[in-house]
Amino acid sequence: MRSRDGNHSFRFSIYKITLLFSSLLLNAGEEYLISYKYSVHDAMLYSETLDISKSMKKCSGTSYNPLILETNNDENLKKILTLHNEEFINYIHTLGLNLEHKERTSELINHSVTILTLKTTCFKVDFNDTFVKISPLK
Secondary structure: OEOOOOOEOHHHHHHHHHHHHHHHHHOOOEEEEEEEEEEEEOOEEEEEEEEEEEOOOOOOOOEOOOEEEEOOOOOOHHHHHHHOHHHHHHHHHHHOOEEEEEEEEEOOEEEEEEEEEEEEEEEEEEEOOOEEEEEEEO
16 A cells, blocks of 8 residues: 555555564463362262363353363364373362362261362363463463
8 A cells, every 4th residue: 555655555554464463472372261179078089070162152251270181283282181181180179179178977977078169161272283271260
């Protein structure tokens, strides 16, 4: 596009291109919904479930407290989290879990149920060649 004096308006074009790339870089990454439930009955592990699904709608919020895990060009989040299971479980424990505990005694026998739950939370996931960055949205 030329201005009236014959000069190109490169500054405006460069500004638009820079704005486009910066918005792509800042919003890069996929959003996943992750929930976790850990159940202990009478001091024995009863069940442990980790549910992961891609978000169908854009999640709102800002990302915080990222976790970085090593990968080898893999973009399957469930597979990555399975390989780094202990590290990811320790990470979501730091985010805060809901705790429910019930205990009853009948005929001198103690019965207890403890359930730890991470409610469904939206995570922003950025895949790179050698690592993946996972951060919850607040």
